[in-house]
Amino acid sequence: IPLAILLPILLGALRLVGENVGLYGSKFGAANAAMASMLLFFAATWWTARLLYRADEERKAAEVERDRNADHIHVLNAELERRVAARTAELYQLNDELRRASKAKDDFLAMLSHELRTPLTPALATATYLAEDENLAPTFREELASIQRSVQLEARLIDDLLDLTRITRGKIELHAEDVDAHALLRGTLRIVENDLRHKHLNVIVRCEAKR
Numbered sequence: 138i139p140l141a142i143l144l145p146i147l148l149g150a151l152r153l154v155g156e157n158v159g160l161y162g163s164k165f166g167a168a169n170a171a172m173a174s175m176l177l178f179f180a181a182t183w184w185t186a187r188l189l190y191r192a193d194e195e196r197k198a199a200e201v202e203r204d205r206n207a208d209h210i211h212v213l214n215a216e217l218e219r220r221v222a223a224r225t226a227e228l229y230q231l232n233d234e235l236r237r238a239s240k241a242k243d244d245f246l247a248m249l250s251h252e253l254r255t256p257l258t259p260a261l262a263t264a265t266y267l268a269e270d271e272n273l274a275p276t277f278r279e280e281l282a283s284i285q286r287s288v289q290l291e292a293r294l295i296d297d298l299l300d301l302t303r304i305t306r307g308k309i310e311l312h313a314e315d316v317d318a319h320a321l322l323r324g325t326l327r328i329v330e331n332d333l334r335h336k337h338l339n340v341i342v343r344c345e346a347k348r
Contacts (some may be wrong), residue, residue: 243302250299255294261288286327319344 220229268275268281303310322342326333 239305243305246298246302250295254295257288257292259297261285261292264288283327283331286324290328318346 264281264284268278268285273281322344326340326342
């Protein structure tokens with residue numbers, strides 16, 4: 138813009154100087170100035186068009202690059218969605234397999250507990266029936282009492298095994314009740330008394346707790 142303003146002024150000044158020194162007449166100077174102005178106008182128009190053309194080409198190149206990047210991002214998003222969907226399907230399948238395996242384990246434990254508990258009932262009934270004999274020798278009665286305690290302990294362990302399946306299924310129920318700590322301790326000692334005797338161990342217990 139400054140050049141477009143200064144050049145006509147400069148051409149006008151040169152025309153006046155040439156006319157004053159007598160290099161050419163006023164008509165020739167006017168024609169020369171008009172020709173120079175036209176050339177200047179065409180040069181400015183060409184330069185402006187060239188700048189506009191270059192700006193348009195750069196804009197088109199930027200749009201092509203933007204579209205290329207958009208397509209690449211779209212492809213990446215589609216690939217990511219495909220991987221997420223495949224991984225989600227794998228996790229669902231794995232979760233279903235784990236659920237089936239857990240159910241099979243619980244069913245097996247329930248069946249095993251039932252099979253283990255079934256033979257305990259006649260054993261406990263027989264030991265109880267024999268213990269009611271008044272003519273039974275004290276030593277034999279003590280052994281029967283030990284058998285009863287062992288059978289009852291085994292039944293309790295089987296119940297605990299069943300509780301595991303109830304815990305995993307969220308069906309466990311807890312009931313608080315008072316427990317005789319002395320009786321519990323004495324019962325525990327009676328269970329392990331044979332092992333203590335074979336290992337020549339002596340355990341001294343003082344049951345002096347009060348409620």
